[in-house]
Amino acid sequence: MPTILYSLRAIGACIIVCLSALLSACSDTAAPERLDFxxxxxxxxxxLLLPETPGPHPAVLFVHGDGAVPWDAFGYYAPFMQALNKAGFAVYSWDKPGVGDSSGNWLKQSMQDRADELAAAAKMLQRDSRVRQNDIGLMGFSQAGWVMPRAIADQADYSFMIAVSGAINWIEQSEYMTRNRMRLEGASEVEVLTALNFDRQLVELMRKGAGYATYKTFMSGAPACCRDLMSEDRWTFVKRNFQSDAREDLKKVDVPVLALFGDKDLNVDFAQSASVYHKILSQTPGSNRVIILPDADHSLLPTEKERLVTAGPAFIRRLLAIELYGADAFAADAVDVSATWASNIIDPAP
Structure with missing residues (x-):
């Protein structure tokens, strides 16, 4: 199965690259400039993508979710980046460690490591004369919901935060996703409870600091629902981060926040996340807005039926739709809402 999945990703990426080349002649977006750190x-x-207007410009740093993600998330970020560019913002993003042209291994990172990496990127941009050093905001997706609040809590150099489908608690999110996956597969309530119980046993194994050999032995007795074996790197990554919870860091966020969720999100408990954001951010300084978009999934793409957002043919089709239709591929003006909100927080005019 992993080999098939990687092949599908490679084929999908190839299709998207070819389609991007065909459509680039019709695009008025400036080509990205290579800028490393x-x-x-x-x-x-x-x-780095710079607006065509004179600078210096405010900037938005993009913060990835889970997985081996390149700077543009295989084209998923493109409409957001283009809308922000058009509004007058510079946009910066980078390949995760070990992805594309970056060295390292993203699976060896904690959420604190990722927050520190984000701070290094911000400091690099602050030294660029084309960027307004005091006007750098963040836009992040899914797992970035643990990274961005930590980064803002650690330092006061950021101007705003846009969180897309941000989770609150790693363990609770995992249980939410397991329950939905099992339900979509037609599992009985007994089977769902079996899967959840197995997940909790895995958590206890992590709490004890079990090594990979112990984990593999434990998995030999896994029920039929739960036999997908993590790689050693993935096991270490999850063990390092499974206790992540955004609540305490959110309490320290003192900049304006826009939080976007889809009401068909089966990956992250959107209702819980939106409630926590409302409750905590109402007690913090800054202009904050929480929006739940109707008929939108975890990636804020429109859907009339419930679905998990995972790698595979279905997600490749959605990436192709984004390449073809741009911002119109997303639900309920999600792209324009983000760019307009950012422009209201920071005036992009030089």
Whole structure:
């Protein structure tokens, strides 16, 4: 199965690259400029997109979710980046460690490591005369919901935060996703409870600091629902981060926040996340807005039926739709809402 999945990703990426080349002649978006930096021994390959208007410009740093993600998330970020560019913002993003032209291994990172890497990227941009050093905001996706609040809590150099489908608690999110996956597969309630119980046993194994050999032995007795074996790197990554919870860091966020969720999100408990954001951010300074978009999934793409967002043919089709239709591929003006909100927080005019 992993081999098939990697092949599908490679084929999908090839199709998207070819389609991008065909459509680039029709695009008025400036080509990204290569701009790299180093952090924690890793060489990180980044891209900077500058508006056509005179600078210096406010900037938005893009913060990835889970997985081996290149700077543009295989084209998923493109409409957001283009809308922000058009509004007058510079946009910066980079290949995760070990992805594309970057060195290292993203699976060896904690959420704190990722927040520190984000700070290094921000400091690099602050030294660029084309960027307004005091006007750098963040836009992040899914797992970035743990990274961005930590980064803002650590330092006061950021101007705003846009969180897309941000989770609150790693363990609770995992249980939410397991329950939905099992339900979509037609599992009985007994089977769902079996899967959840197995997940909790895995958590206890992590709490004890079990090594990979112990994990593999434990998995030999896994029920039929739960036999997908993590790689050693993935096991270490999850063990390092499974206790992540955004609540305490959100309490320290003192900049304006826009939080976007889809009401068909089966990956992250959107209702819980939106409620936590409302409750905590109402007690913090800054202009904050929480929006739940109707008929939108975890990636804010429109859907009339419930679905998990995972790698595979279905997601490749959605990436192709984004390449073809741009911002119109997303639900309920999600792209324009983000760019307009950012423009209201920071005036992009030089």
């Amino acid at each position: 180093q952090h924690s021994g890793n060489f990180l390959a980044g891209r």
